[in-house]
Amino acid sequence: MRRLQDLARPYAAAFASRFLQMLQYRTAALAGFATQCWWGGIKVMVFAAFYGGSAMAGASSSISLAQAITYTWLAQGLLVLLPWMGDPEVAQAVRTGAVAYDRLRPVDAYALWFARSAGWIAARVLPRVALMAAFAMVALPLAGLGAWAWQLPASVAAGLAFLLSAVFALLLSTAMVMLLNVAATAALNERGISAVATPVVIVFSGNLLPLALLPDAWQAALLLQPLAGLMDIPARLYFGQLSGWQALGGLGLQGFWIAVLVAAGRLAMGRTMRSLQIQGG
Amino acid sequence: MGSLALFLRLVRASIGAQARYPASALMLACGQFLGTGIEVVAVWALFHRFGEVQGWRIGEVALFYGLVNCMFALADALGRGFDVLGTEFLRTGAFDRLLLRPRPLALQLMGNDFRISRAGRLLQGLAVIVFATHQAGIAWTPAAVAMALLAVAGGVALFLGILVLQGTLSFWTVESLEVANVLTYGGVQAAQYPLALYARWFRRVLTFIVPLACVAYYPVLAILGKADPLGAPGWVGVVSPLAGFVFLAAAFRAWRWGLRRYASTGS
Numbered sequence: 001m002r003r004l005q006d007l008a009r010p011y012a013a014a015f016a017s018r019f020l021q022m023l024q025y026r027t028a029a030l031a032g033f034a035t036q037c038w039w040g041g042i043k044v045m046v047f048a049a050f051y052g053g054s055a056m057a058g059a060s061s062s063i064s065l066a067q068a069i070t071y072t073w074l075a076q077g078l079l080v081l082l083p084w085m086g087d088p089e090v091a092q093a094v095r096t097g098a099v100a101y102d103r104l105r106p107v108d109a110y111a112l113w114f115a116r117s118a119g120w121i122a123a124r125v126l127p128r129v130a131l132m133a134a135f136a137m138v139a140l141p142l143a144g145l146g147a148w149a150w151q152l153p154a155s156v157a158a159g160l161a162f163l164l165s166a167v168f169a170l171l172l173s174t175a176m177v178m179l180l181n182v183a184a185t186a187a188l189n190e191r192g193i194s195a196v197a198t199p200v201v202i203v204f205s206g207n208l209l210p211l212a213l214l215p216d217a218w219q220a221a222l223l224l225q226p227l228a229g230l231m232d233i234p235a236r237l238y239f240g241q242l243s244g245w246q247a248l249g250g251l252g253l254q255g256f257w258i259a260v261l262v263a264a265g266r267l268a269m270g271r272t273m274r275s276l277q278i279q280g281g
Numbered sequence: 282m283g284s285l286a287l288f289l290r291l292v293r294a295s296i297g298a299q300a301r302y303p304a305s306a307l308m309l310a311c312g313q314f315l316g317t318g319i320e321v322v323a324v325w326a327l328f329h330r331f332g333e334v335q336g337w338r339i340g341e342v343a344l345f346y347g348l349v350n351c352m353f354a355l356a357d358a359l360g361r362g363f364d365v366l367g368t369e370f371l372r373t374g375a376f377d378r379l380l381l382r383p384r385p386l387a388l389q390l391m392g393n394d395f396r397i398s399r400a401g402r403l404l405q406g407l408a409v410i411v412f413a414t415h416q417a418g419i420a421w422t423p424a425a426v427a428m429a430l431l432a433v434a435g436g437v438a439l440f441l442g443i444l445v446l447q448g449t450l451s452f453w454t455v456e457s458l459e460v461a462n463v464l465t466y467g468g469v470q471a472a473q474y475p476l477a478l479y480a481r482w483f484r485r486v487l488t489f490i491v492p493l494a495c496v497a498y499y500p501v502l503a504i505l506g507k508a509d510p511l512g513a514p515g516w517v518g519v520v521s522p523l524a525g526f527v528f529l530a531a532a533f534r535a536w537r538w539g540l541r542r543y544a545s546t547g548s
Contacts, residue, residue, distance in 0.1 A: 208323050
């Protein structure tokens with residue numbers, strides 16, 4: 001046990017230091033929050049119009065209006081959980097050559113970057129999700145807009161399953177960020193890559209629309225692809241749509257994709273690092 | 282050199298600079314095309330599932346969507362200088378250099394960084410307008426084309442006005458505030474659906490405070506020949522795009538006021 005602790009210490013420290021560093025950027029969080037409230041508000045009104053307009057709407061979709069609204073706020077709160085781009089610190093380390101120091105440290109380079117990137121994501125998500133919950137769960141009902149509010153999870157068990165799944169989503173997102181990091185290392189240009197990756201992530205994670213609202217013919221494929229684990233599976237657990245064995249299946253699917261992506265990331269990183277040339281000194 | 286010639290020269294220089302990195306420019310344009318295209322997926326999926334929304338069909342909503350994206354693409358390409366004013370000009374002191382030149386300040390900022398990549402959004406908007414034409418059977422009579430051009434001109438003026446206000450704000454904050462994204466990107470988001478879907482207070486905001494409805498909703502009703510479900514008379518669509526120019530004029534008034542209290546951050 002003691003040995004395990006020693007082993008994990010540098011990575012825990014890397015996570016904690018990046019986490020605390022990112023918590024300093026409060027104005028960025030507030031600005032993002034204002035944008036997300038506006039965005040969420042528009043989406044809620046559009047959903048309400050679509051659901052309210054046609055009588056058959058309720059029958060033809062597997063999620064109710066209240067769920068679609070809660071999903072929207074959840075998605076806005078967890079927006080920065082998505083793997084938008086590589087960790088800018090890694091990209092900078094590559095450009096300045098500081099990556100050479102990381103190579104010299106007597107720790108596993110993949111695990112160190114993984115811990116740092118996870119801290120980077122977690123520190124941006126937590127304040128935003130708390131603000132969003134305060135706005136959509138507390139302030140909206142107080143303002144008399146209870147129909148637009150963020151509802152509580154279906155049950156205590158659903159809430160706990162959601163929390164666990166959200167942690168898995170963080171790991172999954174970090175594994176994807178690591179792939180982006182490696183891509184940035186190889187290409188020395190992270191902007192182009194994230195410009196192409198971002199739209200794909202927004203659609204297939206469920207951030208754009210709950211995946212259940214996309215065409216029925218696609219549903220099986222949509223649920224199985226790795227990006228569903230970022231947003232849609234946690235949300236389904238939250239609503240209690242996946243419970244019992246199905247819930248385990250959802251969590252297992254997330255775990256499976258984490259394992260696959262971490263393996264792919266390690267492999268790609270090993271390759272890139274072997275061919276990496278440090279310029280200057 | 283006349284103002285227009287100078288502006289064209291600046292635009293040409295800026296495009297030339299970006300063309301030095303063709304792969305990067307192309308990839309960013311593709312990213313813009315895809316990134317703005319995902320909203321199409323949302324609109325399409327919702328109509329696919331629900332069929333219609335309060336009597337609006339997908340072709341009609343597509344026309345809103347396409348026009349608004351064209352407006353914003355043009356304004357964003359023109360207004361980039363105001364967008365990055367805080368970070369790239371005020372904080373670095375480069376703004377003083379612009380002030381020294383005996384040429385209109387707004388002109389220099391507009392020509393400063395004319396982004397090729399915005400063509401991605403523009404093309405996507407045009408493609409959606411073509412789709413809308415087929416789907417909703419829009420007859421592009423000369424009157425309808427004139428109407429659409431007037432709406433786009435008003436919309437470009439409106440979005441440019443928002444960017445100018447964002448720039449004005451940075452005289453105080455000395456950084457570019459992302460809060461303005463609420464009105465730019467968020468404005469596109471809001472104006473791509475018919476105004477009639479929204480709650481009453483939100484419709485008022487979009488009509489009288491940030492007149493997005495005046496440059497998108499009312500002119501599109503006139504083009505579609507559709508009566509306003511909210512009961513506005515038909516002539517409103519013909520005059521309402523002018524609100525965009527009024528907004529731009531007001532924005533420049535605020536800009537001049539902010540400029541007067543500008544103090545350089547030093548070199």
